[in-house]
Amino acid sequence: MTAPEGASPNADAGQRSFASQISLIQRQLRKRFDERARAMALADGEALTQAQWRALGAIWLHPGWTQKEMAEKLEIGPVAMGQTLDRLEALQWVERRSDPGDRRVKRLYATEAAEKMVARLGLLAGCEDHYASVSLPPEKMQLLTALLDEVIEALNPIS
Numbered sequence: 001m002t003a004p005e006g007a008s009p010n011a012d013a014g015q016r017s018f019a020s021q022i023s024l025i026q027r028q029l030r031k032r033f034d035e036r037a038r039a040m041a042l043a044d045g046e047a048l049t050q051a052q053w054r055a056l057g058a059i060w061l062h063p064g065w066t067q068k069e070m071a072e073k074l075e076i077g078p079v080a081m082g083q084t085l086d087r088l089e090a091l092q093w094v095e096r097r098s099d100p101g102d103r104r105v106k107r108l109y110a111t112e113a114a115e116k117m118v119a120r121l122g123l124l125a126g127c128e129d130h131y132a133s134v135s136l137p138p139e140k141m142q143l144l145t146a147l148l149d150e151v152i153e154a155l156n157p158i159s
Contacts, residue, residue: 025132033128040120051076051084052120059094060110060118067098067106093117 018026030050038047054074059065065073071081085108088094093114099105109120133141 017110029132032131033124036124036128037121040117040124048117049084051080052088055081055084056088056093056110056114056118057121058112059088059108063109064107067096068107070108088114 007088010061028114034050034053037050037053051074054076055070058070058074062070062073067081067085068078070085071078072082076084085096089096091113093111095109095111096106099107111123136144
């Protein structure tokens, strides 16, 4: 059996594939962030869950998404997404508003009360981003970022 054309000759030599490296980095970053975000206690003393901080961040960055769009983008099941949004709504951080074009559709918006938590999550994300890049000199980090942007662009579907 031969390797596909263009495949790395070292693929069997214990070297991780590009996709597995990206996946590993993403998993490690999310785990680090989640551990720190969990330390941010909610009003009732419970920890902020990964589903909650991911949903809150997505709503903050994309106001007006529907629950279905959010579940698809975050790759969370619709039932789990509904439960997460119920909890965020109970905390008064998210509100569901009727879509003017279709009353059956609810659009999601972060409330003013969520602003403080979103700011804390943003600071945490900045710290984690810095931590992840601190092992590389700035010029290497710029090169890596530029190369990853090229890969992202190449993988985007043609519009």
